[in-house]
Each structure stands twice: as C-alpha cells, then as structure tokens.
Amino acid sequence: MKTMSNDSENIFSNYGIYDLSDNLELFLPNTSIRFQKISDNAFSYFRENSEGKIIEKIIPVKSDDIKIELAPIRPLNHPARRTNYVFLKFDKEIYLSENSAASIFVHCPIEIGIFLIHNSNHESLDCITCNPLTSRFGLYGTPDTGTLCKYAKVLLASDYDDSISYVNGVMQIVIENTLSFGQTISKVIFPITDNSLYYDKSKTILDGIKITMKKRAVVNIADVKTTSVETDWVLSPTWEDGTTNTTLEMGLE
Amino acid sequence: MPLEFLQSLSEMYIVGELTVLSLLIGGVIMAGGIILAKIAKLLFHKYYAPSLPKDTAQNISKLIYFGILIISFLGFTSSQGIDLSGIMVAGGIFAVVIGFATQSVVSNLISGLFLMVEKPAKHGDTIELPDMGISGTLLDVGTFSSKIRRFDGTITRIPNDKFFTSNIRSLTLSTVRRADVMVGISYESDIEHAISVMRHDIFENMPFVLQIPEPEFRIEELGDSSVNIHVYVWHPRDDWSQVQPVLLTIIKKSLDKSGIEIPYPQRVIWTGKD
Numbered sequence: 001m002k003t004m005s006n007d008s009e010n011i012f013s014n015y016g017i018y019d020l021s022d023n024l025e026l027f028l029p030n031t032s033i034r035f036q037k038i039s040d041n042a043f044s045y046f047r048e049n050s051e052g053k054i055i056e057k058i059i060p061v062k063s064d065d066i067k068i069e070l071a072p073i074r075p076l077n078h079p080a081r082r083t084n085y086v087f088l089k090f091d092k093e094i095y096l097s098e099n100s101a102a103s104i105f106v107h108c109p110i111e112i113g114i115f116l117i118h119n120s121n122h123e124s125l126d127c128i129t130c131n132p133l134t135s136r137f138g139l140y141g142t143p144d145t146g147t148l149c150k151y152a153k154v155l156l157a158s159d160y161d162d163s164i165s166y167v168n169g170v171m172q173i174v175i176e177n178t179l180s181f182g183q184t185i186s187k188v189i190f191p192i193t194d195n196s197l198y199y200d201k202s203k204t205i206l207d208g209i210k211i212t213m214k215k216r217a218v219v220n221i222a223d224v225k226t227t228s229v230e231t232d233w234v235l236s237p238t239w240e241d242g243t244t245n246t247t248l249e250m251g252l253e
Numbered sequence: 254m255p256l257e258f259l260q261s262l263s264e265m266y267i268v269g270e271l272t273v274l275s276l277l278i279g280g281v282i283m284a285g286g287i288i289l290a291k292i293a294k295l296l297f298h299k300y301y302a303p304s305l306p307k308d309t310a311q312n313i314s315k316l317i318y319f320g321i322l323i324i325s326f327l328g329f330t331s332s333q334g335i336d337l338s339g340i341m342v343a344g345g346i347f348a349v350v351i352g353f354a355t356q357s358v359v360s361n362l363i364s365g366l367f368l369m370v371e372k373p374a375k376h377g378d379t380i381e382l383p384d385m386g387i388s389g390t391l392l393d394v395g396t397f398s399s400k401i402r403r404f405d406g407t408i409t410r411i412p413n414d415k416f417f418t419s420n421i422r423s424l425t426l427s428t429v430r431r432a433d434v435m436v437g438i439s440y441e442s443d444i445e446h447a448i449s450v451m452r453h454d455i456f457e458n459m460p461f462v463l464q465i466p467e468p469e470f471r472i473e474e475l476g477d478s479s480v481n482i483h484v485y486v487w488h489p490r491d492d493w494s495q496v497q498p499v500l501l502t503i504i505k506k507s508l509d510k511s512g513i514e515i516p517y518p519q520r521v522i523w524t525g526k527d
C-alpha cells in the first residue's frame with residue numbers, strides 16, 4: 001500500500017495503489033489530479049491537463065474502504081476509442097536474412113488509467129495521456145477494407161528499463177523469418193488487447209509479440225502472436241471490457 | 254344468469270349462421286392477439302433486441318408482431334365458421350384486380366423486401382441520396398417506406414421503390430473517410446514552407462487526422478490572386494465532425510502564425526500611358 005509517494009528521480013506520482021480516506025493529489029507530466037472528500041459518502045474528482053482541459057466527477061461511495069490505483073493502460077482510448085489495433089512504425093528498418101530470427105525491444109505508447117478499488121473490484125474512473133502527440137490514428141490497408149489502428153513511430157529500446165516514464169513502455173518483439181529469402185521489417189500491426197501491461201514505480205513493460213514470416217500456399221505472410229512476459233512487476237488492471245481478438249496476419253510487401 | 258345471457262347472444266343471428274356470440278368470441282380472439290403481439294414485441298425489444306444488430310432486431314420484431322396478428326386473424330375467421338379455401342380462390346382473382354389498382358403500393362412492398370434482403374444500407378448508417386438531395390441517418394426500412402433523419406433533425410419518408418432505384422452513397426461503410434479544403438497563398442509565399450507549417454499544425458492540433466495515409470497537399474492551380482493548394486486528410490469514418498469543420502480554421506491559424514499571406518482577390522490594372 002502506498003500513500004502519496006514520489007519517485008526519487010522526479011516529482012511525479014508513481015504508479016500504484018493509494019488510500020482515499022481523505023484528500024489526495026496526484027501529479028503526472030502535464031496533468032494534475034485531485035480527490036477531495038466532500039461528504040461522508042462522496043468524493044469529488046478533478047483533473048486538469050496542460051491544455052487547460054478540466055474533468056470533474058462526483059464519486060458516491062458506500063464505505064470508507066476506497067482506494068485508487070494509478071496504472072498504465074493500453075494506448076487505445078485517446079482521442080477516442082475506435083480500434084483494438086496498434087500500428088508501430090519502426091524508426092529503423094530491420095533486415096532478416098533467410099531462416100533467421102531476431103529479438104528487439106521497442107517503445108510502445110501507453111495511456112494511464114485511474115481505477116477505483118472497492119471491495120477488490122477495479123472500476124475504470126478516468127484515463128489520461130501524458131503525451132497527446134503519440135495518440136494518433138493510422139490505416140493499414142485500403143480505405144474500404146483496411147484496419148484502423150492507433151499509430152505511433154517508435155524507437156528501438158535497449159532493454160526493459162529503457163522506457164520513458166508515463167509516456168511509453170517497452171515491448172519485446174521476436175521476429176522469425178522462415179522464408180527462403182531475406183525480408184525487411186519496418187512496421188508491425190497487431191491487436192494490443194491481448195497484451196498485458198506491468199508497472200514498477202513509473203516504468204512500464206508490455207507483453208511481447210512474436211512475428212513469424214512464413215509461406216502459406218503461394219502467399220507470404222507475417223503471423224503475429226502475443227507472448228507473455230515473465231516479470232515480478234505489478235500487473236495493471238484491464239481498462240477496456242474484455243474482448244476476444246484473433247491473431248492478425250499481415251501481408252508482406 | 255351469465256349463461257342465459259350468452260345463450261341469448263348465441264341465438265341472435267346477424268347474417269346467415271353468424272351470431273352475436275361468435276362475433277364476440279372473434280373480437281376477443283382478435284383483441285387478445287393484438288395485445289399478445291404488442292406484449293411479445295415489447296418483451297423482444299426489452300430483452301433480446303439490444304444484443305442484435307438494429308436492422309435485424311427490427312425485422313424480427315415485425316415478424317413476431319405480424320405473425321401473431323395473422324395467427325389471430327386465422328383464429329378469428331375459423332371462430333366465425335368462414336371457409337378460407339373459398340376466399341383463397343376469390344383472393345387470387347381479387348389480388349390481380351388490386352394489383353393493377355395499387356401498383357405503386359405493391360412496388361413499394363416488393364422494393365421494401367428487396368431492400369431488406371440486399372441491405373444496401375443498415376439501420377443507423379449515414380447515407381446520401383444524391384438524386385434526391387437527401388442525406389442523413391437511415392432510421393428504418395419499413396414495409397412501404399424508409400425513414401431518414403436528416404442532419405437538421407427532420408425526418409424524411411421515402412417510398413421504398415424510389416429508395417431502391419436511386420443511387421445510395423454510404424458514408425459509413427468504409428473504415429475511413431477523406432476531408433478536403435482549398436486554401437490560397439500569395440505568389441510571394443514559399444510553397445514548401447507553407448505546406449510544412451500546415452502539415453505540422455494539422456499533426457499537432459488534429460488528433461483524428463490519420464498519419465497513414467499522410468495528409469496530402471496538391472497545388473491545384475495558379476489562380477488569379479493566389480496559388481491554390483488543395484489539402485486532403487483522412488480520418489476515422491465516424492469523426493467527420495472533428496475534422497472537416499475545423500480543418501480550415503487550423504490551416505488559417507497556421508498560415509497567420511507563420512506570416513504567410515492569404516491574399517484577397519486582386520487585379521492589376523495597367524493604364525494606357527504605361
């Protein structure tokens with residue numbers, strides 16, 4: 001259990017669980033959050049971002065046993081929820097020769113969720129993006145049949161500790177080329193709703209993905225599957241309603 | 254006493270074998286059928302329709318409602334001792350006569366059925382009928398007519414045969430849509446710089462504009478007063494209102510901020526002495 005704790009490296013509030021017995025203030029980059037007790041059975045919630053946008057809510061509660069969890073969530077909700085897919089465009093292309101494999105780390109944008117914990121149930125209260133410029137859309141495919149995705153240009157990371165706090169998390173991508181010729185990878189598109197997020201203080205990591213480039217009949221495809229990461233970091237609660245997604249097969253260009 | 258009353262009703266003949274009692278029983282059957290149909294429709298809408306696509310839910314709802322009404326009507330006719338086989342034969346001839354007399358009604362009915370089968374647009378789709386100059390949200394494809402809620406909130410009823418035979422432009426079938434505006438900059442302005450600042454400000458201020466495909470800037474023409482640039486941006490299909498109405502505002506602010514002139518219409522006049 002945490003109270004208002006701060007990372008020693010910055011002035012911002014760490015991810016984690018906070019008591020809501022009385023007033024509480026949380027600080028994130030470009031965003032301030034305030035909970036205020038307005039009566040025995042109600043709290044007010046106030047959030048303001050750097051653009052001056054204000055969100056206010058009243059939270060009626062039945063008991064005093066209320067907690068707040070600040071946790072990273074999947075980057076699907078800003079500026080509006082439109083898709084389950086993420087389109088990561090690598091800053092540098094990756095070349096894989098025939099029958100070879102590689103493992104890389106990339107930065108993946110995240111959002112931050114505020115959850116109300118009541119009787120061990122997590123209820124989604126609000127979500128925030130600390131860098132709105134990473135919340136953009138992109139299309140994979142043609143306008144009539146393509147897949148709408150959240151789009152981000154991402155940098156390669158060195159390891160799991162390389163994430164930028166509150167803005168992105170690190171994800172491992174394993175690429176396997178089973179084709180009889182070399183291939184260049186410059187992007188990956190996948191449903192991120194299958195990937196869990198984990199946090200430690202202000203850092204985030206995500207479940208990875210495995211891309212297998214293979215031949216099916218006469219077509220070359222990239223089969224994308226989620227892989228779980230083994231870590232002792234704290235698992236983030238799920239923001240979205242549980243949805244089931246099938247794996248995605250990207251075409252090779 | 255009630256039995257005696259019913260007995261007296263059964264002995265009161267209206268036409269032929271038709272008595273007041275049998276007519277009363279028929280009325281009860283029909284009234285019961287209508288009430289049952291309404292309740293069944295209500296329960297379906299409350300418990301099952303929310304989990305179905307809206308147009309499917311409406312079609313099933315109509316099937317339930319009219320199915321119960323038809324069964325009630327059959328119950329009514331049999332309670333009156335009416336032989337339907339005779340009506341069927343007469344009905345065939347009658348239908349031909351009625352068919353000629355009510356061609357448009359039949360045409361609307363058949364078109365309605367084809368619309369339900371072909372589904373060129375679903376309930377809730379935003380569509381445009383360019384031939385009729387109508388655009389809005391499709392509310393219902395009914396038996397004889399369809400209803401469209403226009404963007405000003407009014408509802409237009411369109412006969413199904415006109416709807417079926419007209420061009421239908423769907424604004425919601427594609428994953429994304431494109432918005433475009435035209436802007437003119439002065440001949441003295443640097444075109445590359447103008448495009449660069451517009452691209453930058455669109456990215457920063459318009460989160461619904463897609464990054465792939467990228468915003469496109471085409472020099473449309475060297476106009477009388479300005480170099481005209483056509484700006485094309487893509488956005489998720491449901492977010493037109495977040496993009497098209499504000500695109501020009503963002504571009505105008507962007508050009509103003511960078512000191513790039515958007516010229517007024519102007520004409521250079523040379524006098525004879527010059």
